[in-house]
Amino acid sequence: MASITKRTSDDGDVSYFVRVRLKGYPLQTATFKRLTDAKKWAASTESAIREGRHFKTNEAKRHTLAEAIERYTREILPTEFTNVEQSNRRPILEWWASQIGHCVMADLSTATFADCRNTLATSGGRKGRPLAAATIKKHFVVATDVLKRCVNEWHWLEQSPLKDGGIKLPELPRGIVRFLDxxxxxxxxxxxxxxxxxxxxxxxxxxxxxxxxxxxxxxxxxxxxxxxxxxxxxxxxxxxxxxxxxxxxxxxxxxxxxxxxxxxxxxxxxxxxxxxxxxxxxxxxxxxxxxxxxxxxxxxxxxxxxxxxxxxxxxxxxxxxxxxxxxxxxxxxxxxxxxxxxxxxxxxxxxxxxxxxxxxxxxxxxxxxxx
Missing domain, CATH: 1.10.443.10 (Intergrase catalytic core)
Known part of the structure; x- marks a missing residue:
């Protein structure tokens, strides 16, 4: 059963603490600023546990992002992408593995990827140079695809932290048109x-x-x-x-x-x-x-x-x-x-x-x- 407790801080900020407890499963908790979000999370979490789709405490804690990248490189790249695109994606996958590959899937969050975005924008390129907005976006396109496989195909993750554009990326500059008169x-x-x-x-x-x-x-x-x-x-x-x-x-x-x-x-x-x-x-x-x-x-x-x-x-x-x-x-x-x-x-x-x-x-x- 799920329970929601309203909490008010000394500063007057209101939050809603959610507990989801089902017999035979570990207690799941989360805190939200809005009651509607708290109710949605409680309902979806309880439903996922009952249907065997809640991987926060099992598969998501058994696998690291490095394992996901290794499987993606082995199974997905050769079968779904051209040789050219494979060569484009491999160094990007290697970068993600070097940065946060050690993280277990359960620990990945939007904050984790926001930090990586900041690294790419300041010192993520060769010789510690910042990367262009288009290159940063490409890194996140690849990461999003890896996490999507983890959710939909391998069931290593319940929900991707990059779902629905949760990370604000640098805006792409307007393309320059230079042609000969x-x-x-x-x-x-x-x-x-x-x-x-x-x-x-x-x-x-x-x-x-x-x-x-x-x-x-x-x-x-x-x-x-x-x-x-x-x-x-x-x-x-x-x-x-x-x-x-x-x-x-x-x-x-x-x-x-x-x-x-x-x-x-x-x-x-x-x-x-x-x-x-x-x-x-x-x-x-x-x-x-x-x-x-x-x-x-x-x-x-x-x-x-x-x-x-x-x-x-x-x-x-x-x-x-x-x-x-x-x-x-x-x-x-x-x-x-x-x-x-x-x-x-x-x-x-x-x-x-x-x-x-x-x-x-x-x-x-x-x-x-x-x-």
Whole structure:
């Protein structure tokens, strides 16, 4: 049976002390500031004990978070995530194990994870440096998934302390959109074309024409490799169908990338002079089994073109920006870039304002006649 006792402190603060005692089970207690919360906890705890779902005193005290992480790494990662995502999650899981892996499941609380959040924000990165908001969020996405398995699949925990966003995480900064204006595009295109490195220009054209990530571009093969790279995105060129098939991507989806115009022409040229000792489209001249390193050639091209504050990844922003200004919808841009949701492409929405205005104007002209 459950009993609730109202308590008033010397300062006048009111709290409600709950006792849940069932024959054959240890006494369970908790304190709440609101009577409604106290009643809910009493009812749910009593029900969980009767139905054998209350693990606070058994399974939750038998297992540590380190055990949960080890089981998650062994059973969940290889079966439910791509190689790329596995490589992303492993160091995060190792971090959680090093910080609070010793804690038994019953001792985990929102306060425990709040302390970890603070550590990540102040000294959780390499060499004790703070981590970016997006990286902190990723750590909690992984931890939340581990605890979810503990609750729903393994029954090591009654309720996750990270359920329903109990931890306030740093807000993500608004995405920066940096794309080349016409003059910058012309200068950089010329600089890449004139580069002593013959692979810079075709790689540049392919990246800006398709919106592929750098890892996807640099790990392209003419044929499927015998041993695909295990920790990065990769794909295969299909000139017969004028496309690229990306077998591993950041979000785990297989993606078909159309090839057209200059991008297709550049790959056709490379195909005629490709190396016989490598299946890579952009192989290293000294280590043909590995992708070429274009960083030096790229930086020299940027300097020669007098283009500042621009990264290779910004070529992907260029693709999306040009699509938006050309009238592509957010759904279409997401499909090209390989995003599962529209959140990542909303940053380009302002670039399509003129197109949207034209669409509305055409609709009104059709309905009410042009003026």
């Amino acid at each position: 016409d003059d910058e595009l012309n200068r950089l295109t010329a600089a890449c074309k004139e580069s002593p490195n013959p692979l810079l220009y075709p790689a540049f054209v392919l990246a800006i024409s398709t919106g592929m990530r750098q890892s996807e571009t640099m790990n392209l093969y003419w044929r499927e490799p015998e041993t695909p790279p295990s920790e990065t995105a990769w794909g295969v060129v299909n000139l017969a169908e004028s496309c690229i098939i990306l077998h591993e991507t950041k979000n785990g989806d297989r993606r078909r990338v159309p090839l057209a115009s200059q991008a297709l022409a550049e790959l056709q040229k490379l195909n005629k002079i490709r190396r016989l000792d490598s299946a890579l489209v952009f192989p290293s001249p000294t280590h043909p089994s590995q992708p070429i390193e274009l960083k030096k050639a790229w930086l020299n091209a940027l300097k020669r073109a007098e283009v500042n504050n621009f990264r290779w990844h910004d070529l992907r922003h260029c693709t999306a920006s040009y699509l938006a200004m050309g009238g592509a919808s957010m759904v279409e841009i997401a499909a090209v870039l390989g995003h599962k949701t529209l959140d990542m492409v909303k940053r380009y929405s302002h670039l399509s304002d003129v197109h949207i205005a034209n669409v509305v104007e055409r609709m009104n002209s059709k309905l009410f006649g042009g003026g």
